[in-house]
Amino acid sequence: MGATYFFRDTQTLKMIPDILIPLILEDEDHKSNKNINIWSAGCANGAEPYTLAILLKEILDEEIFSRIRIYATDIDPNNRFENIIKKGSYPQDALQKIPEKMFLNNFIKDTDIQGNYLISEEIREHIIYIWHNLLSLKPIIERPFDIILCKNVLLHFTEQQSTDIINMFYHSLSYRGFFITEQTQKLPVSSHEQFEQFISNARIYKKITVNFKGV
Template sequence: MSGLFSGKGFSGKIKITQNEFVQLRDIIYELSGIYLQDNRKFLIENRFAPRLSELNLKSYSAYINYLKNHNKGKTEELSMLTELITTNETSFFRDNSQLKVFRNHTLKKIIDESNKTGRREIKIWSAGCSSGEEPYTLAIILHEALKDEIRKWRISITANDISTNVLKMAQKGIYTRHALRTTPIHIVKKYFKDRGNEVFQLNPEVKRLVRFGKINLNLDRDVARIPKSNVIFCRNVIIYFDKNMKKKVLSNFHNNLLDNGHLYVGHSESLHFVKDKFKPRQHAGTITYHKI
């Protein structure tokens, strides 16, 4: 899942003033919907100093002017800005208590209802997919649940992130052992090819279920292109949005979900402020949200 700041990086000498911080924060918010609290000033300095050095800029005011006035390549620079403000810490089968509920309750219900109607179709959206561990985990769970019958199903897992770099990594389907640290050993042996040197290649049959694409959750036109979903996973993403942005994103999720759709968010994220759109459901170790 894409997250905000790891606190690691280059320790630069260029300091950011409060006025510069507010201006840069506004640009970041307009771009991505991510809101930076005042206590993030040091982390801005930590992350952005190398970029200022690359551009030979002596102050954050100069960088802000560069962002506002640099027409040639501006899209590329704004894309790089998103890389600087996000970090990605994830793994396969992370937060297994949620995945267990997905497998034993949500997915089972979808499969049972689909078998009754004869319309064997499952659509899942991984919003904030990072380097692909989450959507590929869901694809593996579907393979385990449906086994050979999976060939009779129309399955679509749409995986999106704002970071171009992590999407490139995801599309390759190549991971280190560290990314598999929370994955059962029998799953690793069944769905990954050991290429040596602690590197593993994901099974093509799993990869084919997932379609990756860049998205900005702050742009309605981006969200509108996502196919209607039975389930949305957006874990550890909305925690970085302010209340207005959260309401906007969750409203779009509500519109995207099919009737009786399910939403999974991170353990530390609550939807108490959108009670008119989602109903919480308690499970052992986790909470899921059901579209009203």
């Protein structure tokens, strides 16, 4: 477990700044300068949250980008991901799929490790790594998330475990929140009352709220 790479499923990730964030910003709460909280659950070595941050920086206004907080969590079985993510140092091979302009704008040579590149501070400061076991079913922060991504993780769990985790995501999302998973992942039947598919060609689901505040 743990295989990941930069610019994986870019088509879905790009929908976050192109479609979801403009919708989130229509919400009264977000018209002020409130943070936009995103959770990348099962982030492995950070390629997914960093790819997302690069795309967000590329597409969003500077002011909106400054409000983005991406919480990246993993069970990290070999205790490797925290150091990698905090330093933001990756071998060149892992970065091949990044379009050249975005690579040049966001990476510099890592002078400590030959062949590695460091992601810029401007991107790194948007990523908050926290160790977390999804099976604990505990949310990671008190504040609600606007978007939760859990891609290529749920396939390792039983249907009941996935249902319980998705239920925890449901309660961790704001009342207009979105849940995103990988193309091949189907939502368990018992989660159908909590989420509706929002975009037909991507696994992007919108929280169904029971009342105004979604509780």
